[in-house]
Amino acid sequence: MKNRLLFLGAVFLFFGVLGCNTLLVSSTPISGTNGNSNGQYWKDIPIMPGATGFSSTDKGCTYSIRETPETVEKYYVQTMNELGWNLTVDQEVSNSFELGFQKGNITLGIFIVLVPRGSSVSISKV
Numbered sequence: 001m002k003n004r005l006l007f008l009g010a011v012f013l014f015f016g017v018l019g020c021n022t023l024l025v026s027s028t029p030i031s032g033t034n035g036n037s038n039g040q041y042w043k044d045i046p047i048m049p050g051a052t053g054f055s056s057t058d059k060g061c062t063y064s065i066r067e068t069p070e071t072v073e074k075y076y077v078q079t080m081n082e083l084g085w086n087l088t089v090d091q092e093v094s095n096s097f098e099l100g101f102q103k104g105n106i107t108l109g110i111f112i113v114l115v116p117r118g119s120s121v122s123i124s125k126v
Helices: 002-018 069-082
Strands: 024-026 052-056 060-065 086-093 096-103 106-115 118-125
Touching: 069 086, 069 096, 069 106, 069 118
Parallel strands: none
Antiparallel strands: 024 052, 052 060, 060 118, 086 096, 096 106, 106 118
């Protein structure tokens, strides 16, 4: 399972973000409200407050945050549940998490990886 998680994360980063011409990059926290006082979203998906290095395409987004993978995992499990998403996958592998959510016909994958000074987060709609 560890190899699957690493492979999926690498594929997403290479093809979903780095291989796209519509890349948007910011070194500061993202903003915008989308009807929520928390104010940080990518395509109706919440971005954890304090996110930096945000990059996005129409297929997914990545960002860094100075939080442990466990803290990020707890944020997404709670927040997505509050927004009506059903948790379908929650697996920890060697300081990393793979989360899966379903809402209607939309499937979402969130990969959280331990990096120096925090976590790297990748979100993709399937």
